[in-house]
Amino acid sequence: MAQLQRLAVNPAQICDRKIDLTREQQHYLNRVLRLQGGDRFIAMDGRGHWWLAVLEAHETGLIASITEEIAVNRELPVEVTLMAALPKGNGFDEVVRQATELGVGSIVPVTSDRTLLKPSDQKVERWRRIAAEAAEQSERQIVPTILEPVSFDVAVKDCGQKYRFICVARGDNRHLWDCLAALDPPQFRAGTGAPPLQRGEQDGGELSIVIAIGPEGGWTEGEVKRAIEFGFEAVSLGSRILRAVTAPIVALSLVGAIFEKC
């Protein structure tokens, strides 16, 4: 089941085990995700139901058929991106592994004022293999996407997530928990009577969150300031000083607890 892409669909699009894909969804599956006839993906209705679907190519476009409902869904009901400054040495291997176990959707490795070295292509490939292994081991349906490393400035500027947090070790910022709890819309909790997704929401209908975690020594003041300019909120992960390899795990543990606890 690993390595499948997800598509949010409106329950009204599903009839007789077929998904009536919109033009936008067909474009997204075919042009963005590069899927073709015969390829499988996961259709989600935003209410906690997931189905395994297979694409068929017809003259009129792509048609999707549901093959089975995914009974055990181990994915978070929110799309979480970890924007993590690269530590020295091999510390990032364990970050990728543990973040995957905790349900991360994407990881953006960033170079920062305190970690300038851009990793080799081999390293990125290695992280992708680790993510695939960890997704399988933790029985996830999805392998997180490991993006190409970029500079922190580009990452915060191009950030597409709706809710943006930057973790800062010192200072008097709000706890990430409080910020996440304030987002918690009932429609993202499993089992509640959520309204159906609207047309055109397939690309942004999920609650999307990005959490930026700094390198050893933390983000510089300038970095925090620039992130705030791009809509990030500075948050705390608690009283103690955490290492760069521990902070992402703490942040993702909180995301899991807040969105899965009910």
Add this chain to the structure above:
Amino acid sequence: MAQLQRLAVNPAQICDRKIDLTREQQHYLNRVLRLQGGDRFIAMDGRGHWWLAVLEAHETGLIASITEEIAVNRELPVEVTLMAALPKGNGFDEVVRQATELGVGSIVPVTSDRTLLKPSDQKVERWRRIAAEAAEQSERQIVPTILEPVSFDVAVKDCGQKYRFICVARGDNRHLWDCLAALDPPQFRAGTGAPPLQRGEQDGGELSIVIAIGPEGGWTEGEVKRAIEFGFEAVSLGSRILRAVTAPIVALSLVGAIFEKC
């Protein structure tokens, strides 16, 4: 400031920078903690205030003087014990390091049905060194106690903590978050008008929690059953299957968030 012991005191015991120690407290400091005249400890009033105190030996017994208030308190307001099954290899080093960063009070390494090998004395000494290093790095006031390894059965039987949880990877148990949230008494939140501790509470006045985390492959059914017999509640850490090295970090992240978030 590292490696100091803590003592809960009643604010009424403090007058003119002296702490009027009870007989029980003197016994605890001297006989249990093996402290003598000249030794320092941390006095806590249970309302978020901490003081560095020094003992003086007098004919009438021990007297404690406050030398300074500890302005930045990075310790959890609860006493958390991690009872962790020993993984194979060196995985426990990182568990000790990260658990220390997250504020653990004590770690009890346990042998279990799936991990029988008792670690060498050298390993235990190594974990104590790692705990001391990690406490310093995370700027904690206290170095967690690493207890001698014991069998799981002895550990659950001798367990002195009031609230006991055993994390189970599969099944339909309550999320640890919900269990912790139900405990959250307001007097353990910083800054609230908590009632003073009563005399004799210095040994048990804190909220004490133990969380048992299994080895790779999880606890056996028999182990979970025996723990429940000794007052443990089986809990979940979320939908995904976590490795033995990740689960303690998730559990301690939740403890930190729930007791420090306000």
